[in-house]
Amino acid sequence: MKRETPLYRGPRGTADLLPSEQKFWRYLESNAENVAERFGYRRIDTPVFEDSGLFVRGVGQGTDLVEKETYTFQDRGGDMLTLRAEGTAPVCRAYLEHGMHNLVQPVRLYYFTSIYRYERPQAGRYREHHQFGIEAIGDGNPAVDAEVIELGWRFLSGIGLQKFTIQVNSIGDFNCRPTYLGELKDYYAKRRGLLCDDCKVRFERNPLRLLDCKKENCLALSAEAPHSIDHLCGECQEHWDRLKGYLSALGLLFNIDHHLVRGLNYYTRTVFEIQPPVEGSQSAIIGGGRYDGLIQELGGRPTPGIGFGMGIERVILNLREQGISVPDQDGPKVMVSYIGDAACKEAIKLASQLRQEGISATLAPSGKSIKGQMRHAFSLGTAYAIIIGDNELQKGTLILRDMGKGEQQEATLAQVKQILQG
RNA sequence: GUGGGCGUAGCCAAGUGGUCCAAGGCGCCAGGUUGUGGCCCUGGAGAUCGAGGGUUCAAAUCCCUCCGCUCACCCCA
Incomplete structure (x- = not known):
């Protein structure tokens, strides 16, 4: 007779993981743990919230993530806190806080955790989502870059996903990037009138981002734009060449994407994504790169690091799209x-x-x-x-x-x- | 933040001004003789037709506002 009207519903962009879908989560979490541990990574869990400053310093002022996507609030004691907006900065904070530089380097860590970003939800994008991520901190050797990329690749193929592509690029380091950015701005300065409105802003704020605008006119311009890998300093060049050699040695096919730049400020040298075959909003299923300046930025000594984050919801989306079944969970006997x-x-x-x-x-x-x-x-x-x-x-x-x-x-x-x- | 689509029971869904105090399917519950499943049959519960306002003799069906969902852009996993 009387209708049940719920007084509350889950907040926008969040999802209840119902019993019927738990099999995906169990399956992915156990596979992630297996792969990570097979590569010698150990699990770390960090708090859901952090000092807001961690993300501002770590991810960087001027990034969309920090400027408009964080869940930030003041607690009853007056501290400014932010819900975990990405995985790398908290892990680096923990590395520093617990003196992990005293451990055998590199320190290999993985996590399986929730991430919070205030965005308009759409397919494969939520305000609360989950990431499997790894970080290898303390070794600048490109062999580690290759290892990290391989780990991501092995995970995806291990669960049966196919037709994914590895995209890599090098955006140089703090020595050579300024030179490159200069060239890039020179190039675009001459063609400024042709840029879209968004790109006019990017020109001032974050010229690297000019490269991945998808508007027709801008695509035409970025196609001819100078490539970052043509402006690497000696060390970055060597790093890049060795990485490519290692990836090939591992039998991993990769695509060099001159327009792959990524949105977080801490990246240096290697940046990469692993993308599913279909176009669309869930463009990258794995995104990551090297962050040789981050630990120092957070107050530590100069320490290299590299890692990736992988979107679990997007993995599940692709499992469904590719019709891959995962083991059912047992009920009572x-x-x-x-x-x-x-x-x-x-x-x-x-x-x-x-x-x-x-x-x-x-x-x-x-x-x-x-x-x-x-x-x-x-x-x-x-x-x-x-x-x-x-x-x-x-x-x-x-x-x-x-x-x-x-x-x-x-x-x-x-x-x-x-x-x-x- | 910008733009498009959508909103009928737990789920899917017919119905576009009167015959709708709303069809059907799935699911749920109960029965099909007394202590037994799957198929089948019968019956039942379950809908203020997203909310509020308006037009009309009459609205789920038309108009307005709001809310929610969804897809795309931005950006990202």
């Missing part, structure tokens, strides 16, 4: 049904005993006929049902029904346990 109050008590005890033996068991719903209870067992998908009624109570036995075969037998508790454990 047996349902204990009963007839009458006396039997109910026995059923409760029996279910408890079975669980203590490591057998997953659930009690039949109350107030149902045997027929109703059997229907219930069928829809739960339990392999067995146990029936306790007056007859069984008197005889001290149980009925064990094999739901698959549709056959049942009278058995003692010991026999039942043995069969269920087999």
Whole structure:
């Protein structure tokens, strides 16, 4: 008669991960852990919120992420806090805070965590999403760059995703990038009138971003624009060449994308993405790069680092698109049904005993006929049902029904346990 | 922040001014004789037709406002 009207709904851009979809999450999390640990990475979890300054300093003033996408609030003590807006800066903060530079370098870390960004939601983009990420801190060797890219690649192919492409680029370091940016601005300065309105702003604020504008006119301009890899200093050039060599040695096919620049300020040298075959908003499923200046920016000594973040929701989207199935989760193995109050008590005890033996068991719903209870067992998908009624109570036995075969037998508790454990 | 699409029961969905106090399907609940499932059959519960206002003799159907969802842009995972 009366309608249930929810007073609240989940906040915009968030999602409840219902039992029916948990199999994806379990599957991806365990695969991520397996791959990461196979590469020698160890798990780290950082708080959901951090000092707001961490993201401002780490990710950088002038980035969209910091300027318009953070969830920032003041707590009751007056501290400014920000919900985790990305994974790298918190991990670097923890590296510093716990003196991990005293550990054997590089320190290899991974995480599987939630990220918060105030954005308009759309396919593959949410205000709360989850990332699997890794960071290798303390070794500037391009071998580590290759390792990080390979790890991401192995994860994706390990879960059955196909037709992904690796995009790489080098945007130089703090020595050679200014020179390149100068060239870039010279190039665009001569063609300024042709730029779109957004790009006119980019020209002033963040010229690198001119390269990845997708508007027709701007695409034509960026196609002819100078390439960052043609302006690398000696060290960056060597790093870049060795990386390409290592990736090839690993048999990883990659695409050099001169327009790949990424939106966070901390990147140096290597930047990369792994992209799914379909165009669209979920352009990158993995994004990452080297951040050799970040630790220092956060107050540490100069320390190289590289890592990536991978969007779990986007992975799931692609699993669905490519029709890849993931293992189902098991329900209870047996349902204990009963007839009458006396039997109910026995059923409760029996279910408890079975669980203590490591057998997953659930009690039949109350107030149902045997027929109703059997229907219930069928829809739960339990392999067995146990029936306790007056007859069984008197005889001290149980009925064990094999739901698959549709056959049942009278058995003692010991026999039942043995069969269920087999 | 900008632009497009959409909003009928838990889910899918018919219906575009009167015969709709709203069809159908899935799911849910109960029965199909007395202690037993899957198919099938029967019955049942469940909808202030997103909310508010307006037009009209009459609105789920037309208009306005708001809210929500969704897709795209920006940007990102």
